[in-house]
Amino acid sequence: MPMKMHELRELIRLVDESKIEEFELENDGTKVLIKKALSDRQAVAIDSPAEVRPVEPEQGNRVEAAPAPVPATEAISPQQAPAATGEEETDLHKIVSPMVGTFYRAPSPDSDPYVKDGSRVDEKTVVCIVEAMKLMNEIEAEVRGEIVKVLVENGQLVEYGQPLFLVKAD
Structure with a gap:
């Protein structure tokens, strides 16, 4: 079963609030890799089994998120x-x-x-x-x-x- 957006957001939040620098999860053919960069931003990549590869800043399938919740x-x-x-x-x-x-x-x-x-x-x-x-x-x-x-x-x-x-x- 694919990961839901709220689950992904919660993972990002938990990693951001921890001292973990890199987090990887593989579940039902979906791979999620969250890395904290030096600029305090997170790179998140979700790859299908056919395209599992390392996360690099120039990849087109990455999603970046601010590290801390920001009010509207x-x-x-x-x-x-x-x-x-x-x-x-x-x-x-x-x-x-x-x-x-x-x-x-x-x-x-x-x-x-x-x-x-x-x-x-x-x-x-x-x-x-x-x-x-x-x-x-x-x-x-x-x-x-x-x-x-x-x-x-x-x-x-x-x-x-x-x-x-x-x-x-x-």
Whole structure:
């Protein structure tokens, strides 16, 4: 039986919280290898039995994840924010990706984006979709305010914890 995404996330979390530098699991023809790199990032590869090979950074089938859980919104200082607005922002939050996947600004290619710079959002406003394992996951703002900057291009691969939007909170 193939490993479920929540099981893989739990493995990554457990390895990250431990002093283990490398973890390998083989089960029902699926091989999972988790290595902690010097940059405190993890490389995870899942190989089929026909393609078992060492995990190298240039492999196309790897998944990278941030080592520690990151809340969906997180306050950042004005020094970390881009100077695109021309004035100091004191209540900037970043909306981050809750998973590894492909970022989409709109529900379909011919639709308008959910939000753009200057859009007003509240906690339940859908701001984008992150596609993971052929599932379309709607991401909500989880904060009330105004979108200051969209940080990701449509169709771009995003990582767990990667900032997607900057929001000036109300």
